[in-house]
Amino acid sequence: MKEDVSTFRKIVYLSFPPEVSGRPVVCNLAMLHNLSFNILRAEINPRHDGSLTLEIAGSEVDFHKGMSYLKENGVRITPASQKIFRDDDLCMHCGLCTSLCRTKALSVNPESRLVEFDVDKCTACGMCTRVCPVRAMVLDMDEDELG
Ligand code: SF4
Numbered sequence: 001m002k003e004d005v006s007t008f009r010k011i012v013y014l015s016f017p018p019e020v021s022g023r024p025v026v027c028n029l030a031m032l033h034n035l036s037f038n039i040l041r042a043e044i045n046p047r048h049d050g051s052l053t054l055e056i057a058g059s060e061v062d063f064h065k066g067m068s069y070l071k072e073n074g075v076r077i078t079p080a081s082q083k084i085f086r087d088d089d090l091c092m093h094c095g096l097c098t099s100l101c102r103t104k105a106l107s108v109n110p111e112s113r114l115v116e117f118d119v120d121k122c123t124a125c126g127m128c129t130r131v132c133p134v135r136a137m138v139l140d141m142d143e144d145e146l147g
């Protein structure tokens with residue numbers, strides 16, 4: 001699927017009960033719902049509980065259809081937005097991330113000229129973690145449960 005800057009993106013954390021772990025439900029996001037995905041973290045074992053952290057891209061309509069499909073098939077979905085954070089010691093307020101943050105969660109304060117991060121507006125698209133030159137924007141995937 002061809003991607004451009006208007007592509008809807010979101011990072012989600014998926015929990016699989018044992019009876020779903022061995023089934024190709026994630027592959028079907030691409031096959032049935034025209035979504036692409038990157039696996040950021042995976043712990044999947046057939047016949048056991050499993051988890052996946054995925055960066056999903058596509059149209060917003062297809063994204064919601066894909067998430068409904070996963071839920072109908074027993075997958076629990078948690079958005080990763082509470083797991084994006086900024087290391088304020090690293091951020092040098094260059095402003096690079098603000099041009100890519102579609103929700104304006106990252107924005108320049110016009111008075112201080114400092115870049116501010118409003119976590120409540122963050123949809124966990126992950127774009128800022130890709131572009132930040134000093135890796136100040138971080139997706140924390142160390143814990144078992146996101147969100
Ligand atoms: S790109 Fe990184 S260093 Fe620059 S303002 Fe954003 S978080 Fe800070």
Ligand code: SF4
Nearest residue numbers: 101122123125126128
């Ligand atoms: S802060 Fe980062 S992860 Fe959150 S919406 Fe903006 S670009 Fe996406």
